[in-house]
Amino acid sequence: MNKNDEGLSPIGSWKKGQPWNPVEKIIMERRSVRRFKKDPVPPDLIRRVLEAARFAPSTGNCQPWKFLVITNPDVIAEMEKDATRIVKLIMFFIGYTMNTGIVRLIKKFIAKTFTMRIMPSELAAAPYLAMAQAAAGESVFYQNAPVVIILLKDKRGVGDPSIDIGVVGQNIILAAHSLGLGACWMGFTQLLTFYPRKWKKKLGLSKYPYEFGNSICLGYPASDVNHEVAREVQLVEWYEGGMNSMPRIDRQGE
Amino acid sequence: MGYLTFFEKIKIPTYDNPEHMNAGVIEIDAAKCKQCGFCITACAGSCLVTDLCNRNDLMTGKFKGKTGVPRVKKTANGQVLMCVACGVCGAACPHGAITQKSPFMPKYRLKKLCQAKEMTFPKRY
Numbered sequence: 001m002n003k004n005d006e007g008l009s010p011i012g013s014w015k016k017g018q019p020w021n022p023v024e025k026i027i028m029e030r031r032s033v034r035r036f037k038k039d040p041v042p043p044d045l046i047r048r049v050l051e052a053a054r055f056a057p058s059t060g061n062c063q064p065w066k067f068l069v070i071t072n073p074d075v076i077a078e079m080e081k082d083a084t085r086i087v088k089l090i091m092f093f094i095g096y097t098m099n100t101g102i103v104r105l106i107k108k109f110i111a112k113t114f115t116m117r118i119m120p121s122e123l124a125a126a127p128y129l130a131m132a133q134a135a136a137g138e139s140v141f142y143q144n145a146p147v148v149i150i151l152l153k154d155k156r157g158v159g160d161p162s163i164d165i166g167v168v169g170q171n172i173i174l175a176a177h178s179l180g181l182g183a184c185w186m187g188f189t190q191l192l193t194f195y196p197r198k199w200k201k202k203l204g205l206s207k208y209p210y211e212f213g214n215s216i217c218l219g220y221p222a223s224d225v226n227h228e229v230a231r232e233v234q235l236v237e238w239y240e241g242g243m244n245s246m247p248r249i250d251r252q253g254e
Numbered sequence: 255m256g257y258l259t260f261f262e263k264i265k266i267p268t269y270d271n272p273e274h275m276n277a278g279v280i281e282i283d284a285a286k287c288k289q290c291g292f293c294i295t296a297c298a299g300s301c302l303v304t305d306l307c308n309r310n311d312l313m314t315g316k317f318k319g320k321t322g323v324p325r326v327k328k329t330a331n332g333q334v335l336m337c338v339a340c341g342v343c344g345a346a347c348p349h350g351a352i353t354q355k356s357p358f359m360p361k362y363r364l365k366k367l368c369q370a371k372e373m374t375f376p377k378r379y
Contacts, residue, residue: 017378028376031345035295035313097270097329104270104331112266120258125269125360126338130299133327133336138308139300223292224348229341230373232357253374 026178029226033182034143036219040071041147045179049218050149052175058164064157065168066210068150068203076142079192082199083141084134086191091135094123098132127187134188141188145217150189150203153213165213172216182221189215262363270329276359277326278339284323286351291321296346301327301336339373 009021020028046069058064070076094111096104116123133139142148151169153161169185176183192199193212199205205212233254237247258266267274291312294302300309304322311317326335337358344352357373359365 019378031296031342032298034298034342035292097331097334100331108268112268116266117258117263120262120266120363125267125275125358125364126299128269129301129329129336129338133300133309138303138310140310140313144313223295223346225292225296225342225346227345228375229345230354230375231341233370233372233374235369251370253377254372 022178023174026174028228030174030177031225031227031229032184033217033219033221033225034184035222035225036143036145036182036217037222038144039146039220041181041219043071045181046071046147046149046218048179049172049175049181052171053168056164056168056171058157058167059160060158062154062156062158062161062164064154064161064164065213066152066154068152070148070150071146073146076145076148079148079189079199080140080142082195083188083191086194087131087188088135090191090194091132095132095135097129098136122190131188141191142186143184143217145184145219147218148186148189148215149218150205150215151213152204152210154209155211156209162213169214169216176218177226180220181218182225184217186215186217258363265362267360267362267364270331270334272333274361275334276356276361277335278337278358279335279355280326280337280339280343281353281355282324283351283353286349287323288349288351289320289322290348291324292346292348293343293352294321294324296342298340298342299336299338302343303327 007019008025009018011021011023050067050069053067070079091098094107094115096107096111099107111123130139134141149172151165153165155161157164173183173185190212193205200207204210231253234252236250236252238250239247269275294304294307294309295312297309302309302324304324306322307317312321326337328335339354339356339358341354344354354373357371359371
């Protein structure tokens with residue numbers, strides 16, 4: 001990302017076709033950083049990032065969150081080890097893309113008959129294949145990041161507290177990128193809630209009123225990945241006519 | 255935890271069947287590739303591999319030096335690419351060697367995730 005702000009529009013005004021303003025630039029060019037430098041992040045910089053989280057909007061201003069900041073490399077390495085252990089156990093039963101022949105058929109039966117019906121979203125294609133790669137020892141979960149921020153969700157939150165966790169996480173990530181850090185969502189921390197006692201006790205991952213929400217890896221990026229990418233065109237319905245007219249389908253992005 | 259309707263339950267997509275998946279397609283220009291390994295470490299699903307190393311080797315520092323030209327890994331039955339076309343490898347490549355050819359278009363209950371096939375860069379309206 002460019003360190004200077006030349007060629008950027010001022011905040012608070014718009015004319016057609018103008019260049020990005022600094023906020024849009026961070027949003028458009030933000031990519032998940034999955035390779036971090038080993039340098040520790042100064043605590044005050046983490047506090048600055050968390051200040052953006054404190055002022056995130058939430059339903060009914062209920063602020064249904066609690067932040068855990070983990071900066072000790074030993075703890076992160078232990079989390080990595082245990083998450084890998086759990087994912088290996090899960091994929092031993094349902095990881096059918098890793099095998100061929102009769103083993104694949106048995107695992108596929110277990111996966112499609114039981115687990116994917118109970119946890120369809122958790123075992124959708126993208127996380128499933130990523131877990132298969134981790135179980136095969138070709139991936140790491142926490143990317144050797146110097147900081148992991150865990151977002152705990154208050155179950156008593158107004159409406160759907162999961163949405164507020166998403167909003168607060170987006171604030172954290174955009175603030176981190178604008179301050180020269182890199183960040184990456186790491187929902188696989190949920191695997192630690194399947195580990196008997198250890199992490200639930202240490203981190204309070206499911207201690208009332210809190211439960212695990214999501215987590216974010218943070219650190220100085222080791223390589224520059226922040227560039228624009230191509231995304232699918234969205235079909236947006238515009239209701240411009242009266243009550244009897246059909247919406248106009250607008251191809252957003254073309 | 256989610257809830258599946260009856261028809262979704264009998265039509266859960268098989269992740270290594272090419273008819274159900276339509277994985278993302280990327281093209282890696284071997285002439286432009288300088289084999290730095292940035293794309294391999296940036297890949298969210300760790301599905302970029304070379305003949306010499308995989309992502310874990312690079313992240314843990316087991317492997318150093320030129321990685322070789324990467325390719326997208328396939329599932330064990332060799333029929334489906336593991337790419338979901340997030341585009342991070344193309345953004346991470348300092349030499350512009352990676353271009354996306356097609357988005358990730360799974361079928362059945364995951365189909366609603368994608369509305370149009372075309373992919374465009376952010377447009378300054």
